[in-house]
Each structure stands twice: as C-alpha cells, then as structure tokens.
Amino acid sequence: MNLPCKVLMMRFSLLAAPVAALMLSAPLAMAEDAPRTLSVDMQDATFAKRVGALFGKVEQPGWLKRATESAPVEVTMDGKPYTVLLSCKQHDCRNHQFVLMFNDKTMYGLRLETKDNSPQEELTWLNIGGGPESIDGKTILYAAITGSLYNHPATFQSPQGQ
CATH class of the missing domain: 3.40.1420.10 (Inhibitor of vertebrate lysozyme)
Incomplete structure (x- = not known):
C-alpha cells in the first residue's frame, strides 16, 4: 500500500468512530425531539x-x-x-x-x-x-x-x- 493510501485509511479510521457514534445516537436524539402528543x-x-x-x-x-x-x-x-x-x-x-x-x-x-x-x-x-x-x-x-x-x-x- 502506498503512503497516500495509508494516510487516507488512517484519516478514515479516525473519522469512523465519531461518525458511527453520531449515527447510533440519531434515533435517541429523534426520540428526545419527538413532539409532545x-x-x-x-x-x-x-x-x-x-x-x-x-x-x-x-x-x-x-x-x-x-x-x-x-x-x-x-x-x-x-x-x-x-x-x-x-x-x-x-x-x-x-x-x-x-x-x-x-x-x-x-x-x-x-x-x-x-x-x-x-x-x-x-x-x-x-x-x-x-x-x-x-x-x-x-x-x-x-x-x-x-x-x-x-x-x-x-x-x-x-x-x-x-
């Protein structure tokens, strides 16, 4: 693997955890923002x-x-x-x-x-x-x-x- 690909992979892995956390928390955020009924x-x-x-x-x-x-x-x-x-x-x-x-x-x-x-x-x-x-x-x-x-x-x- 050449150096630019390794850097790109490292950047992707550094972003993956926050993106995954955001995606997993989205249903909770939507539930909290549910209109009062x-x-x-x-x-x-x-x-x-x-x-x-x-x-x-x-x-x-x-x-x-x-x-x-x-x-x-x-x-x-x-x-x-x-x-x-x-x-x-x-x-x-x-x-x-x-x-x-x-x-x-x-x-x-x-x-x-x-x-x-x-x-x-x-x-x-x-x-x-x-x-x-x-x-x-x-x-x-x-x-x-x-x-x-x-x-x-x-x-x-x-x-x-x-």
Missing part, C-alpha cells in the same frame, strides 16, 4: 395512570392507542397554565375525538362521538365539576374539538398577572 405522554407510567383515573368507569376508546394527534396548545384557566392535547381516530377524525387538558395537578377531558353529517354529538365530559372547568374548561375542550383553539390560541390565554 398524548401517545408520547402516555409512555410515562404516572401520566398513563392519571389518564386512566380520569376515565374512571368510562371505557377508553380502543382507537386512542393508534390515534392521529395534534401538537400541544398551552392555555390558561383560572390563572393557571394547562396543556391541551387532541387525538382522533385515524381515518375518521370527524367522528371520534378525544381532548385532554391538564397540568401537574389536574386533568379534564372530552370525548366526542358522532356519525358523518349528523347534527347529533355524544359528548362525554371527564372530571368536569362545579369549578371554573364547568364553563371555561368546557369551552376550551370543545374549542379544541372544533378547531377554534388551534386557529385562535391567543384567545385562550390570560394576560400576565391575572
């Missing part, structure tokens, strides 16, 4: 347990495990920040949706079931009591289902200090 959050056992408790005796829809999901939207209710995550049944988003609004202490949910072109909607409200969620929470959850929350996210934010 309900399915990503449900991989956390504590979060999944909270969602299970939210449903209580109401059956979780089977399609939720393979749902189409939207990006999170940050909202404010009663001066407290919440995250809203929307999921819907693959290939049938119009008829089967679930939206979750939560922070580190509280969760609220809404499940919508309907049929194509039907004016009737079956709404299952989860953890809606007599607090601010009874009006503002329902408004935010339903706004997520209709798309209004995603079209006008600033409308669902309280000014700083309120």
Whole structure:
C-alpha cells in the first residue's frame, strides 16, 4: 500500500468512530425531539395512570392507542397554565375525538362521538365539576374539538398577572 493510501485509511479510521457514534445516537436524539402528543405522554407510567383515573368507569376508546394527534396548545384557566392535547381516530377524525387538558395537578377531558353529517354529538365530559372547568374548561375542550383553539390560541390565554 502506498503512503497516500495509508494516510487516507488512517484519516478514515479516525473519522469512523465519531461518525458511527453520531449515527447510533440519531434515533435517541429523534426520540428526545419527538413532539409532545398524548401517545408520547402516555409512555410515562404516572401520566398513563392519571389518564386512566380520569376515565374512571368510562371505557377508553380502543382507537386512542393508534390515534392521529395534534401538537400541544398551552392555555390558561383560572390563572393557571394547562396543556391541551387532541387525538382522533385515524381515518375518521370527524367522528371520534378525544381532548385532554391538564397540568401537574389536574386533568379534564372530552370525548366526542358522532356519525358523518349528523347534527347529533355524544359528548362525554371527564372530571368536569362545579369549578371554573364547568364553563371555561368546557369551552376550551370543545374549542379544541372544533378547531377554534388551534386557529385562535391567543384567545385562550390570560394576560400576565391575572
């Protein structure tokens, strides 16, 4: 082997380890950069347990495990920040949706079931009591289902200090 080839081989071997490390770490980096969705959050056992408790005796829809999901939207209710995550049944988003609004202490949910072109909607409200969620929470959850929350996210934010 002539000298230029040996130098080239040495340079290649010096670069091979960092390149291999970069290639092996790419899936981890992509996993860490995965957008926050309900399915990503449900991989956390504590979060999944909270969602299970939210449903209580109401059956979780089977399609939720393979749902189409939207990006999170940050909202404010009663001066407290919440995250809203929307999921819907693959290939049938119009008829089967679930939206979750939560922070580190509280969760609220809404499940919508309907049929194509039907004016009737079956709404299952989860953890809606007599607090601010009874009006503002329902408004935010339903706004997520209709798309209004995603079209006008600033409308669902309280000014700083309120």
